[in-house]
Amino acid sequence: MTHTLEALLAGWITGQRWFAGKSRAISELAVESATPLPLRDPEEILHNAVAGSSRTTDAAARPRTRGQVSVRHVVITVRQGDTTDRYQLLVGFRPELPQRLRHVAIGLTDEGHAYDAVHDADVTGVLLSAIAGDADVGPLRFRHMPGTEIDTSARSLVLGGEQSNTSLVFGDAYICKLFRKLIPGVNPEVEVVSALARRGSRNIARPYGWIEADVAGQNTTLAFTQEFLPTASDGWSLALTSVRDLYGSLPGTPCCDAGGDFAAESHRLGIATANLHRQLADAFPTSTIEAPEVKRMVEGFRRRLDSAIAEVPKLSAYAGSAHEAFDRLSDMGRPITVQRVHGDYHLGQVMRTPNEWVVLDFEGEPGQPLSERRALDSPLRDVAGMLRSFEYAARHLLFGRADAGALEPCAAEWAARNRAAFIAGYSAGGGRIHGDDAVLLRALELSKAAYEVVYEARNRPAWLPIPLAAFTHAAA
Template identity: 50%
Template sequence: MHTLEELLAHWLPQQRWFAGKGSPITGVTLEAESVLVPGDPELRHLVVAVRQDSGVDRYQVLLGLRGGEELPDRLRHASLGGYTPGAGGSAGTGPVQVYDALHDAELTSALLAGLAAGADLGGLRLRHIAGVEIDTGHTSLVISGEQSNTSLMFGDAYVLKVFRRLWPGLNPDLELTSVLSERGSPYVARPFGWIEGSVAGTPTTCALLQQFLVSATDGWLLAATSVRDLYSTPDLPPGQAGGDFAGEAARLGAATAAVHRKLAEALPTGTVGDAELAELADSMNQRLTRAAASVPGLAPYTDGLRAAFKALTELDEPMPVQRVHGDYHLGQVVRTDAGWVLLDFEGEPAKPVPERTQLSNPLRDVAGMLRSFDYAARYQLVGHPYAEELAAPAREWAQHNRTAFCAGYAAAGGTDPMAHQAVLRAFEFDKAVYEVMYEAHNRPSWLGIPLSSIAALVG
């Protein structure tokens, strides 16, 4: 029979949200363990410290324990294996089956009930927004496709996002969605509550309960559908092909500008001068150096990229900064019957909270979305038999929608991206360099997407 630490060491690297893939685990420690629901089945909350060559990362695991030799059929896919708890466990001292409890609606109902009651369970504090009444009569279902976290859909009312990789502190997703919702922004999913624990002695956001958007369609899916329509009629310009996305791109730009404006009204803003701009350019150059050493195909473009980063240090005036989304792309927005809604304000999950909450220029988010338009246009050409013939229409589609997004952003009162090319290009190139590294390590067949974009942009 394995120890719990051994089961976790085997199971964690198989999860989509595990950040340390490709590097061996050298140790697993349970930093915190508490029983949230006693009995059989039992619900436990774990904070798991995972040691690898790159350092130590903490992960949140909600563990189910059931007596017997096998799990019910509906839970077998979530199994970690068999385990014998110590005498202190309420599940008893005999062998039990251990599994990812987020897939067990019988146990997750306790989380929704705890949020409704404002309860303390084990070492967790479950709280709801003042004045909110939470309906506990919903059954949970895990939403598939999450990359960094695990989200539960409770009927058609709520989504509970469980943050998997834990960084000490208040998660920006809770902070920013609360700020925007309090100020009446229609462009965010309303937050209803949160779960808080303690990591390294610091109060830490473990989960966020939000409104479930019934009519929502993923922005990436909508853009991809438009691209497929274009590919079926490649001789037509993007604006004349069926499923033209430019109108939606413009409205998305306007929604983005409105969110940036609300954040600037509610939270600190500032400017950065020569010293800070030089530091920002230096960090971009360092990332480029690492990427070029790892991906030889980037070498022909390094001079052009460095020139774009250097232009940041030559701005005529200080650069305004504020709180921004921080990880913005088509997968972070949905189209509802009422319009666009922005999701996942947590920033880049691989960065500690203090880094994610640093002020930045809003064009960083604009640059992220522009890169996403390029990806939406090109990814369907990977392995496509007519990739060469469709490359030009793909570029036209991307440019068509990039232009529409920027126009919508400027028309809604945002900084005109076209009037601040030095800042926009630096952020966009820096994002593309990051993409080169990501694809080289995770999806080599997609490496041509950011490389071809860099070649076109630098050229």
């Protein structure tokens, strides 16, 4: 029995990790656009599925089958009550699904078996080829970064673990991120990374191209392709290795003597962060927030704190230190320099290559409007995010351990050592954290911790002690 694609997608999409509306019923799902993509040889793809390892290109020698492989770029609108969101899909159609694709089946339609084609390496090469060729395919515009060359023979593999996007790795050279939920406008990641690349930044992964289309009357980023870093390690994993080495060392071993001391890398990361902020200030406009605007910013911090206390009453016992920090910032009475920043900066957003720290994911917090993600802010917001990340790296491995209480001083020492090393590196790289800057940094960190309290209460209640501890620390 066949079904319409809309009916199949309405049931299928709720099980996808990147679908944002899992907790709400779908009122309506409609296909807004369905653009056929030009596959290199649809009949050969189908023949290879039937004939196994045979790679003949002689059309006369191929077995005759009903239908052929096709792929469409599909934009759907999903209405859930008063909310309407757009998502993009690559929907493939085959007469029969090979075993390797059955886990991404959508269902049977009059055109054949529909499936999520981002998982089909036989067809995803069309994306790379179109980017390399600056192709226009219906409403889709494929563009490559000037001065780059792309090897279009590489085959793709879907990376696991992502929530809001889907990334395809082509060979060991490229990674193409598809933004599943479409927000009209140019994605900040394309804007920022392209600008930094034109200035020769060493702290980004080289951009190769993007896909765009007009959505709701605005030029909108659909996907972004960058250099893949196969030999790099992410900062979170490296930090956790250091913490595990510390916890596994002999009792009483100082952090600096543990086998996996991370402080030198934290210092280098601080330098790289300062370099990045300087490059962003060169590439984009900067401004200042005058004292009255600073006071309004502080009121926003207070509202976030009050909202967090309303949801997690336990936080009220710790609120005094936050209000004290906010008062100091409000009374500071001087302007604050603002510029483009990363906006969602933590150890999971940085990669250590053999030569340098590289920063990823400049799209900002995915749940926020593009206007907010592109807004100018203090670079110390990124610094505060990284300082919070060191606290998480130090303490989250304690949960479930019988010796957690005995190891807590080690965790505090590791976090303090790496926070200090990062700040020292940031200062050495030209970043400012002096006098009133430390007042702003403290307020930003506590505002971030208030957000974390709510997140942990909702998702990982056992982790609540990590953000709560921020309210008892001395000022950075």
